[in-house]
Amino acid sequence: MLESFKQAIGFKELIKSTFTMRKAPNSKYQSQEMLDFLVDAQILGLSRFEHINDLRYDPGYLKIKGDIECPEESAFRRLFKALGIESLEEFRSINQQLIALHSQTKEPTEIWLDCDDTVITLHGNQEGGEVGYNPRYHGRPSIKAKACFIAETAELVNLKAYGGKTHSNGEFLNFFKEAEGQLPHNYVPKGVRMDKGFFDEKKLRIL
Structure with missing residues (x-):
């Protein structure tokens, strides 16, 4: 199938x-x-x-x-x-094309976006690693991965890696604008769901 x-x-x-x-x-x-x-x-x-x-x-x-x-x-x-x-940019393009294909089966529709991040521990001296907040491996270098999904379909819209010192709300507005820019034209964001670590007063006013 x-x-x-x-x-x-x-x-x-x-x-x-x-x-x-x-x-x-x-x-x-x-x-x-x-x-x-x-x-x-x-x-x-x-x-x-x-x-x-x-x-x-x-x-x-x-x-x-x-x-x-x-x-x-x-x-x-x-x-x-x-x-x-x-190659990473080409993978991103493939993902966008798949979302666009799916969107062609739908009328203009409102969607919710889910944003989250996670700490990925690095082993060895890898590019982009920084010693930041790491709840499991204290003092180990890591990267912070931010992800944005369409809530209704679990389709990945945006994924980016940042240094391990980056807070959840660090560079988030640029990340979110990129996610919005990758949505098909007939998908209209109705709202965003994310935990409190992403918020500050400036972002609340903009969102």
């Missing part, structure tokens, strides 16, 4: 036209094919690299994919290691 849905919306064609990273011509899998497999894994709840190998031995999945074997998890690690900033 999932594979049929992806075919109906032209998912593979969307990836190929947007995700420009190319591997060597003699590679067993091109980057666009691997991204398709990775989406399957995420939908099936296989969020860790080591769990992706389960798909290689699933006869039902192989049949659905036309007996095309899923790449080994090490291949996905190499793919992500080679990604640059331009």
Whole structure:
């Protein structure tokens, strides 16, 4: 059913036209094919690299994919290691195009936006890490990830990473304006839901 849905919306064609990273011509899998497999894994709840190998031995999945074997998890690690900033922007574009496709099935509608953030602990010396508030690993470098979703559909609208010292309301207005700018034209924000850490008097007046 999932594979049929992806075919109906032209998912593979969307990836190929947007995700420009190319591997060597003699590679067993091109980057666009691997991204398709990775989406399957995420939908099936296989969020860790080591769990992706389960798909290689699933006869039902192989049949659905036309007996095309899923790449080994090490291949996905190499793919992500080679990604640059331009690839992240292409992923963002793919996400926006999918939301736009969904919006075409709807009349102009009011929506609620859910905003949240989380601390992601870093291990080792990684770019962007700062020692800030970390409720679980005190004194460890981290990044602060902010996310915005359409409440009614759980579609991700915006996702950005900031240094670990960034407070929940730090740079939030710019983040929220970016989220609004990525909404389809027929989606009208009715309100925003977020916890108290995002608020201050200035933001309340603007929102």
